Each structure stands twice: as C-alpha cells, then as structure tokens.
Amino acid sequence: MFENLLTHTDNRIHHIIINRAGKMNALNRNTLAELHTAVYDALNSNQVGGIIITGAGEKAFVAGADIAEFASFDSTKGEQLARHGHRTVFNMIENSSKPIIAAINGFALGGGLELALACHIRVASNNAKMGLPEVSLGLIPGYGGTQRLTRLVGRGRALEMILTGDMISAEDAHAYGLVNHVTAPEELLPAAEAIMNRILSRAxxxxxxxxxxxxxxxxxxxxxxxxxxxxxxxxxxxxxxxxxxxxxxxxxxxxxxxx
Missing domain, CATH: 1.10.12 (Lyase 2-enoyl-coa Hydratase; Chain  A, domain 2)
Structure with missing residues (x-):
C-alpha cells in the first residue's frame, strides 16, 4: 500500500514504520503524504486504539528531512512547505484523538525529532541521538521544533539545542524531559508496547x-x-x-x- 512505510496492527496497536533505511528514514514529500494517510486511516479505524511510530533499521528513527527536495526553495515555497507539514502531519499527530508513541531508534534529527515531539509520549533506545541542526543549513526548525521542544525542556535548554545545532544523547534527553524512558535497543518496541497496552486498558x-x-x-x-x-x-x-x-x-x- 505504501512506498515508504510499513504498517501493521496487533492487538489494537497500529505500528507505523518509516521504511527508508538507505536514506536514514529521511522525510521526503512522499513519506510525509504517506504518514498523513497512515495516521488518518488509523484514527478512523475501530480496530486501532493507539499508534506507535518508529524507523526501519537500527541507525535512525528519522535523520531529518530530505534536503535535496527544498534546496532551491524561496520564502514562498518554504512557507508552503511548513504550513502543509504542520496541517497534514505534525499537528494532526499532536491533536490525535488516540495516543501516539514515538519509539526512537537511533538518530532523530531535524524533522525527525519534530515528528517525535509531536507524539504524545517518547521512548528512546540508549544509542539514540537527538537534535535540531537546522541552523547549520541557514534555517530554523519549521515543523514545530521551536515550540514543542521549548514546552518540553524549557527555554534555556531549547535555545541551547537549537542555536548550537548539537545532538544530545538519550540519557541527556531523558534528564531534560524530552523523552519519557530510555531502554536497550532490543527492548525499545516491547517497552513502547507495554506503555500503550496500559493506556489501552483505560476508557x-x-x-x-x-x-x-x-x-x-x-x-x-x-x-x-x-x-x-x-x-x-x-x-x-x-x-x-x-x-x-x-x-x-x-x-x-x-x-x-x-x-
């Protein structure tokens, strides 16, 4: 059904796996469109109680956006890119009527971290690295990173991460309040599923x-x-x-x- 996603539902948990491991699961236009469809369909399915989003492979959750797609953009196209992404993916996830957990396996950078930030709960493997490196490209985060990161970790931490563009470890992300839990890589999905199962036992x-x-x-x-x-x-x-x-x-x- 999808070119860049793998999806399946087990016991009311719908798994969405971003499947571009050769590109470090980078978010291109087609992947964002598929994410919109996959989340929308899950939200409207009586068989789904909650959603877990992760990346294929062990190296990356999502290592950013596909920079080649917007390298030639001007401000008008940049605004359209950000507004469309907010409306169709990131805001939809944040305002989802069903709980959504990000299982962060490896790099979550730029748009990838912003995707995780839009989810309701974040669980990370202990080898994960997170950051918003947009200033190194002459940009700033455009998919809600400046807002959602600040809400989670506070103004000082958010500004340090955004202005330096540096990555932080999973342990630091946990200490900052950016992720809820840190696990060994092999325990990541079971941990996310355990949390979701506890949630789905409620009304x-x-x-x-x-x-x-x-x-x-x-x-x-x-x-x-x-x-x-x-x-x-x-x-x-x-x-x-x-x-x-x-x-x-x-x-x-x-x-x-x-x-």
Whole structure:
C-alpha cells in the first residue's frame, strides 16, 4: 500500500514504520503524504486504539528531512512547505484523538525529532541521538521544533539545542524531559508496547478527553481549565464512566466499550 512505510496492527496497536533505511528514514514529500494517510486511516479505524511510530533499521528513527527536495526553495515555497507539514502531519499527530508513541531508534534529527515531539509520549533506545541542526543549513526548525521542544525542556535548554545545532544523547534527553524512558535497543518496541497496552486498558473516551485537555494547556486562545471542566463533566454521561464505577465497586476489571 505504501512506498515508504510499513504498517501493521496487533492487538489494537497500529505500528507505523518509516521504511527508508538507505536514506536514514529521511522525510521526503512522499513519506510525509504517506504518514498523513497512515495516521488518518488509523484514527478512523475501530480496530486501532493507539499508534506507535518508529524507523526501519537500527541507525535512525528519522535523520531529518530530505534536503535535496527544498534546496532551491524561496520564502514562498518554504512557507508552503511548513504550513502543509504542520496541517497534514505534525499537528494532526499532536491533536490525535488516540495516543501516539514515538519509539526512537537511533538518530532523530531535524524533522525527525519534530515528528517525535509531536507524539504524545517518547521512548528512546540508549544509542539514540537527538537534535535540531537546522541552523547549520541557514534555517530554523519549521515543523514545530521551536515550540514543542521549548514546552518540553524549557527555554534555556531549547535555545541551547537549537542555536548550537548539537545532538544530545538519550540519557541527556531523558534528564531534560524530552523523552519519557530510555531502554536497550532490543527492548525499545516491547517497552513502547507495554506503555500503550496500559493506556489501552483505560476508557477510550476518557483518553481522548485527557489528550484534548492537556493540549489545551499549550494554546493561548483556549482556557485549559475550562476545557478540563467541560471534558470532566461530559465524562459523567458516558457508558464507560458507569462501567468504570461499577467495576471499581465490584472489584473487577472494567470492560470499556468507548461509549
């Protein structure tokens, strides 16, 4: 189905593997278009509860964008490139109604780190290297890196990473709060799947509401507290709430239906 992606679903977890290992899984125009389709389809599938995104091979998650594609761009084309990427891929992932985990295996640079930043949770192998090296090309990050990195690690750390363009280790990324967990390479996907399975044992509608409420905290034109109150209140009208309370009182595991 896809030229640059491998996808499969196991036990409600949809795996999206960026499959350009010969190009260090760099994001070209076609790969971004396929990512949009793959994520969109997963979000609209009743068989999918959550998504894990990773890269093919052991060297790279995504080692950046395909620089040759935009080497001749002017400011108009550059703006179109950034706006289209934000709308169709990066913002869609961040605002996904289903949880998305990035399993970072190797280099996550430039657009690759920005892809991981858009995901809700990040797990990295201990050989991963992360950075936003755009200033070395005379650019700045254009797929949300200046905003999402700052939210995660703070202004000082973000500016140091962006202004130097230097890579950081997985251990430093964990210390900065950039990644949630660091594992051995062979444990990366099992660790991501274990986290996702814990998430998917919870009420689906509550997961969506929680993502929306947390995302509202970063948007200047939205009162995050009001969003939380609204989502909290609506939860009381769901069948999942009734099932969750009944299961708690009856001391059994809940059987959520996403209703």
């Amino acid at each position: 689906p509608l509550a997961l969506t509401a929680a993502i929306e409420a947390v995302n509202a905290s970063t948007q200047n034109n939205i009162d995050g507290f009001e969003t939380e109150i609204e989502k909290f209140a609506r939860s009381f009208d769901t069948e999942d709430f009734k099932e969750g309370v009944a299961a708690f009182l009856e001391k059994r595991k809940p059987n959520f239906q996403g209703k």
